[in-house]
Structures are given as C-alpha cells and as structure tokens.
Amino acid sequence: MSDDAGMAETGGVVKKFLYVNRKAPYGTIYALEALEVVLIGAAFDQNVSLAFLDDGVFQLTKGQDTAGIGMKNFSPAYRALGDYDVTRFYVERESLEERGLKPDDLMDITYEDEDDDWEEKPSIQLVDRATLARIMAENDVILSF
Amino acid sequence: MKFGIVVNEGPYTHQASDTAYQFTRAALEKGHEIFRVFFYHDGVNNGTRLTVPPQDERNIQRNWTELGEAHDLDLVVCVAAAQRRGVLDSSEAKRLGKDTDNIAPGFRISGLGQLIEAGICADRLLVFGD
Amino acid sequence: MSLLHMVNKSPFATTSLKSCVGHARAGDAILLLEDGVYGAISGTGAADILAGLGGDIPVFVLQPDLAARGLAEAELAPGLTMTDYNGFVDLATIHHATQSWL
Numbered sequence: 001m002s003d004d005a006g007m008a009e010t011g012g013v014v015k016k017f018l019y020v021n022r023k024a025p026y027g028t029i030y031a032l033e034a035l036e037v038v039l040i041g042a043a044f045d046q047n048v049s050l051a052f053l054d055d056g057v058f059q060l061t062k063g064q065d066t067a068g069i070g071m072k073n074f075s076p077a078y079r080a081l082g083d084y085d086v087t088r089f090y091v092e093r094e095s096l097e098e099r100g101l102k103p104d105d106l107m108d109i110t111y112e113d114e115d116d117d118w119e120e121k122p123s124i125q126l127v128d129r130a131t132l133a134r135i136m137a138e139n140d141v142i143l144s145f
Numbered sequence: 146m147k148f149g150i151v152v153n154e155g156p157y158t159h160q161a162s163d164t165a166y167q168f169t170r171a172a173l174e175k176g177h178e179i180f181r182v183f184f185y186h187d188g189v190n191n192g193t194r195l196t197v198p199p200q201d202e203r204n205i206q207r208n209w210t211e212l213g214e215a216h217d218l219d220l221v222v223c224v225a226a227a228q229r230r231g232v233l234d235s236s237e238a239k240r241l242g243k244d245t246d247n248i249a250p251g252f253r254i255s256g257l258g259q260l261i262e263a264g265i266c267a268d269r270l271l272v273f274g275d
Numbered sequence: 276m277s278l279l280h281m282v283n284k285s286p287f288a289t290t291s292l293k294s295c296v297g298h299a300r301a302g303d304a305i306l307l308l309e310d311g312v313y314g315a316i317s318g319t320g321a322a323d324i325l326a327g328l329g330g331d332i333p334v335f336v337l338q339p340d341l342a343a344r345g346l347a348e349a350e351l352a353p354g355l356t357m358t359d360y361n362g363f364v365d366l367a368t369i370h371h372a373t374q375s376w377l
Binding site: 136 | 373375
C-alpha cells in the first residue's frame with residue numbers, strides 16, 4: 001500500500017475539499033485534530049476550503065489563553081495556514097451573530113497573494129447561511145469531525 | 146463505486162463504528178469497492194486487539210478484522226491519533242520504547258495522508274462520527 | 276451537485292438537525308440515522324424543524340435504527356421515506372457527496 005508520498009499515488013487528480021468545523025475548541029479534541037488533517041492535507045495540492053459554522057466559529061476567537069486549563073493553545077496554527085496555501089476560511093455570519101460575536105472578535109488571519117504582488121489579504125470571508133450552503137454543495141469531499 | 150469510509154469514534158461508546166460497519170458490509174454486498182476504512186480521533190480504538198466485550202455482545206474489533214480479511218480491506222489507523230490514545234504496532238512500540246503493542250490483526254497504522262488519499266481516490270467519502 | 280446530509284443526533288440533544296435543514300438545498304436528501312431517527316417522530320417539539328423543509332428535499336429514515344429504538348410503529352412526520360442500509364448505500368451513490376452533521 002502507498003505511504004504519504006503525496007501526489008504520485010493520486011495521479012494528478014484535484015478535488016475540492018471542504019473541512020467543516022462546527023465544534024468549539026478545547027472541550028473536545030475535534031477542532032485540534034481537524035486542524036491536523038488540514039495541515040497534512042495541504043501537501044496534496046487539492047482545492048481546499050474551511051467552513052466555520054455553529055460552535056465552530058469559536059475556534060477562531062482572539063485571545064485564547066489556555067495556561068489555566070493545562071492545554072496547548074493551538075489557535076496560532078490557523079494563522080500559519082496561509083503559508084500552506086490554505087486561504088479560504090468561510091465563517092458563517094448567522095453563527096457569529098447567534099453567539100454574540102462580531103468579526104472583530106476573530107483572529108486576524110491573512111495570506112500573501114502570490115498572484116497579486118504578494119499583497120496581504122484576509123483569509124476569513126464572512127458569508128451568510130445560504131451562501132455557505134451553496135459553497136458546501138460545490139465541494140467533492142466534505143470532511144466533518 | 147469506490148467508497149472511502151472514515152470512522153471517528155471508538156467502539157461501543159458511540160454507534161458510529163457499528164453504522165460504518167453495516168454500511169461497509171452493505172456496499173460490499175452490492176458489489177461496490179471499499180477503497181479504505183480510515184480510523185481517526187477515538188476511532189483508532191477500534192484497532193486494539195485487547196478488547197474483551199461480553200460474550201453475548203458483538204465484538205466490534207473482530208467484526209472489522211473479519212470483514213477486512215474476507216474482502217481484503219485496507220483498515221488504517223491514524224498514527225498521530227493512535228499515539229495519543231495508546232494504539233501501537235510492534236515497530237512503533239519498539240521505536241517509542243513501549244513494552245508492548247496492541248494493534249489488532251488486519252489493521253495497519255499510517256499517516257493522515259491516507260485519509261486525504263482516500264478522499265482523492267474514492268468516488269464517495271463518508272464520515273461516521275459523533 | 277446534490278448532497279446527502281446525514282444526521283445522527285437527536286434534535287432534542289443538539290442543533291445538528293436544525294443546522295442541517297438550514298443548509299440543505301433543493302435536490303439534496305437528508306438521512307436520519309442512529310439517534311437522528313428521533314427527528315422523524317411526528318407531534319414533537321422538534322417536528323417543525325423538518326416541516327420547514329421544502330418539498331424538494333426528501334427525508335429518509337434508517338429503519339433498523341427506528342426499530343432498535345422501539346419506534347417501528349411510531350407515527351412519523353408526513354412525507355418521510357423508510358430505508359435500510361442498502362438504501363443508504365444507494366443514496367450515497369446517487370448524490371455527489373455526503374455531509375455528516377456530527
């Protein structure tokens with residue numbers, strides 16, 4: 001069986017992968033281990049998007065300080081995704097509003113657009129529910145955790 | 146059709162592994178192909194050979210091992226999730242200085258790339274979880 | 276491209292069914308399985324979640340999970356279709372991708 005060498009085994013096929021995040025961080029491991037899939041998946045040159053809805057929007061809040069609970073703060077890893085060409089973070093507006101969050105409460109996640117003179121652009125795109133539903137339907141592989 | 150199956154929960158505590166197993170069996174009976182069954186999060190606990198469920202209950206690990214044998218399935222346990230939870234094969238155990246290994250027959254330990262590859266190569270990827 | 280949405284949680288326990296219904300589109304299908312089958316019972320406080328769906332999104336219920344929970348003879352919401360694991364496989368084949376509302 002194949003190892004993790006990447007593209008060689010997959011014959012140049014490019015699919016649209018959507019990672020769906022609906023759970024809050026730290027109370028369960030799903031947010032962290034989902035991120036680990038995204039990081040490994042980045043090496044496979046697929047068309048990758050992340051969706052944050054329901055409690056998943058809490059994964060992106062600023063100011064996470066985990067010292068008191070004895071866990072690693074893994075939120076900085078979201079900011080590193082831009083360097084791995086993972087640049088589409090769809091955050092559902094209704095989910096934010098239902099939770100009393102504003103876009104300003106979220107981390108500043110950016111990437112450098114190589115097609116636009118390396119201009120720094122925001123990775124987070126606020127979308128409404130209907131738009132996110134459409135985006136979901138456009139994907140080939142939807143991973144939930 | 147080629148299916149990729151992802152099992153995100155351990156045996157017994159959630160129905161996920163049972164449902165995944167029933168789906169996999171039905172798909173095989175219909176003549177479909179199973180590209181890979183990938184065990185992630187607590188799903189890695191489906192791959193320990195040390196479970197001793199009550200005699201009058203289904204043995205989930207054995208169900209997967211036997212289905213795997215009968216149909217030459219690729220049952221893959223994620224190495225990162227497995228290390229966190231203590232599911233090791235003999236080479237991992239040796240390398241990491243543990244005094245034993247516990248991987249069940251028919252399962253192999255490998256990286257998250259195997260999950261991505263399943264997404265790429267299968268026609269459909271189904272996630273069974275909590 | 277149509278999706279098969281899988282809901283395996285009770286609507287009384289989590290918001291997964293509500294969230295699924297909020298994102299399903301015409302041509303998609305919803306499968307209630309495991310504890311998700313509780314969402315199929317008529318006359319409950321959660322019954323109006325499914326009622327909010329358009330007629331162009333069929334809802335399937337995994338019969339073995341209903342029977343396991345003593346609901347084989349229960350009154351279900353109108354318009355649902357019973358299915359089994361074979362039907363589940365067919366649904367996964369018909370739709371372009373699946374989305375699990377965990």
